[in-house]
Amino acid sequence: xxxxVTDSTKNKLAGRRRSKLNMQIVAPYLFVMPFILSFxxxxxxxLIQAMLMSFQEVLPGETRYxxxxxxxxxxxxxxxxxxxxxxxxxxWTVVVLIPLPMALAxxxxxxxxAGRNFFRSTLFIPALTxxxxxxxxxxxxxxxxxxxxxxxxxxxxxxxxxxxxxxxSLSMLALIILATxxxxxINMLYYLSALQNIPKDMYESAxxxxxxxxxxxxxxxxxxxxxxxxxxxxxxxxxxxxxxTESYMLWGGKASxxxxxxxxxxxxxxxxxxxFDLGFGAAIGITLLGITLVVSMLQLLxxxxxxxxx
Amino acid sequence: MDKRVRFGSLSxxxxxxxFIGFAVLALxxxxxxxxxxxxxxxxLFRYGLNVRWDLAVMGFENYKQIFLSHEGSxxxxxxxxRNSIVITLLYTVICLLVSSMVGYGLAMYExxxxxxxxxxxxxxxxxxxxxxxxxxxxLMISFTLINSIWGVILPxxxxxxxxxxxxxxxxxxxxxxxxxxRIDGCNEFGIFFRxxxxxxxxxxxxxxxxxxLQSWNNFLWPLIVLRTTEKFTLPIGLTSLLSPMGNNxxxxxxxxxxxxxxxxxxxxxxxxxFVEGLTVGGVKG
Numbered sequence: 001x002x003x004x005v006t007d008s009t010k011n012k013l014a015g016r017r018r019s020k021l022n023m024q025i026v027a028p029y030l031f032v033m034p035f036i037l038s039f040x041x042x043x044x045x046x047l048i049q050a051m052l053m054s055f056q057e058v059l060p061g062e063t064r065y066x067x068x069x070x071x072x073x074x075x076x077x078x079x080x081x082x083x084x085x086x087x088x089x090x091x092w093t094v095v096v097l098i099p100l101p102m103a104l105a106x107x108x109x110x111x112x113x114a115g116r117n118f119f120r121s122t123l124f125i126p127a128l129t130x131x132x133x134x135x136x137x138x139x140x141x142x143x144x145x146x147x148x149x150x151x152x153x154x155x156x157x158x159x160x161x162x163x164x165x166x167x168x169s170l171s172m173l174a175l176i177i178l179a180t181x182x183x184x185x186i187n188m189l190y191y192l193s194a195l196q197n198i199p200k201d202m203y204e205s206a207x208x209x210x211x212x213x214x215x216x217x218x219x220x221x222x223x224x225x226x227x228x229x230x231x232x233x234x235x236x237x238x239x240x241x242x243x244x245t246e247s248y249m250l251w252g253g254k255a256s257x258x259x260x261x262x263x264x265x266x267x268x269x270x271x272x273x274x275x276f277d278l279g280f281g282a283a284i285g286i287t288l289l290g291i292t293l294v295v296s297m298l299q300l301l302x303x304x305x306x307x308x309x310x
Numbered sequence: 311m312d313k314r315v316r317f318g319s320l321s322x323x324x325x326x327x328x329f330i331g332f333a334v335l336a337l338x339x340x341x342x343x344x345x346x347x348x349x350x351x352x353x354l355f356r357y358g359l360n361v362r363w364d365l366a367v368m369g370f371e372n373y374k375q376i377f378l379s380h381e382g383s384x385x386x387x388x389x390x391x392r393n394s395i396v397i398t399l400l401y402t403v404i405c406l407l408v409s410s411m412v413g414y415g416l417a418m419y420e421x422x423x424x425x426x427x428x429x430x431x432x433x434x435x436x437x438x439x440x441x442x443x444x445x446x447x448x449l450m451i452s453f454t455l456i457n458s459i460w461g462v463i464l465p466x467x468x469x470x471x472x473x474x475x476x477x478x479x480x481x482x483x484x485x486x487x488x489x490x491x492r493i494d495g496c497n498e499f500g501i502f503f504r505x506x507x508x509x510x511x512x513x514x515x516x517x518x519x520x521x522x523l524q525s526w527n528n529f530l531w532p533l534i535v536l537r538t539t540e541k542f543t544l545p546i547g548l549t550s551l552l553s554p555m556g557n558n559x560x561x562x563x564x565x566x567x568x569x570x571x572x573x574x575x576x577x578x579x580x581x582x583x584f585v586e587g588l589t590v591g592g593v594k595g
Binding site for chain 1: 319321322325326328329332333335336337339340342343346354356357358359360361408409411412414415416418419421424427430431434436437438440441442443444445446447448449464465466467468473492497498499502523526527529530534545548549552562563566569570573574577581584585588589
């Protein structure tokens, strides 16, 4: 800024230009400031707190360090049950929600199918439903009554009524069906947009070389879909280990029989907000962080490997 | 001609039938919910959720109760609806404003720490928020933001995914426009709001849908922050009706229908933005 005010327009212009230059240096920091603030206050600080809390006994008005006691407490049946439930849920969602959407997308992308836009939209509609509403519907569909939807379907094939949400494997089935219903449309769209990015001439030259549709699928489509498959697998694993609302809805927020619906996040919620054991809850959270980091590493490895091949 | 032959072939008919089956499976649960919303709750308890049309018992009673009754849960329902609308609007508007600014700043300027900041955006994007909900809850207590809509909105309003998306989008914008605008005497924020935001409108479309839908359907964090019935959002309020006594099922079922109806209507009009918005993550892949 000019320190001496003169009448000379030349000086004024120079000053303005300089302040503009300053502005150009400051502006980017102003643009990114919201992220810096939010990152410090709502991410770093709580994350450090979570790490500290996991070594503390947090009581109202006083906290004290108790070393690894909270982590030692993780060695209990509830935690293993939650970890097992999440792992099983994640495994099945990956097994179902990769090949099924991929197949749907391949057919939706082929000229053989009439009304493709209609089917694309229709299969996508469940993704718009909140987990809460979907949970309400599926909880009622999987009701114990003889006339509830799932049981009447069982009757059609001669199987007696089941108590779906009382049994470990049947309730897992219910969760997987719920996840499939709500999520198949989104993964399908991921695959669809990936399919549309595969260059057409790859197929043309393959068919000139005498490759049939099945051969083309395995030697062109499948390898080309690898990046999106890695991505979809990763978000499925994240989502699977962070699953909470689905099981909260199916059992109405109460403890499920023998913990068949307990998840890691549900366990954090239970310890933190029902038993007010914040330190132990934080230790579960940090364990979840560890799982997430391992998954990220594996993802980086997998996509790195892909780059070498390509 | 080639096309006609293909559509008529046996495999295309089998495929069409299969997809009609899938479409039925996709719509069926919503149809069952809608049907149940026209039946009294005793029907639901006696027969479960089913797809029987029984005009003798069907009617608009549940909706009448929601719209006309001012007592009990029916009286709260429109309060929850209003809270959901207010939170979704505030969250979406603020989120788009700040995340477009951050994304644009990261894309268009060279400055110290830019790469570090972008890496941090990716880190926040990758870690599940559930890890930090307990300390975040304590933080909200010390900010006295418990049971307030700002407690729901503020911690997550600077969202990493939209920042990432806006950055990718802004990278494709011409930087010459910035210099031209500077010569015309525009300041840096003027350039952003008058020149660049109009160019980024397609990105705003997709992000509006994604963020609004996420906020409308958000569950875990509002469940923790909102403590009293009149402050609940729709998902929290509806969940609170899932009591084993079940005296609220009329409101629960009809309310669920009313909760997804606006989204379905918007979907019909803005399909393209829904599809773009909800598959945005794929740009990472």
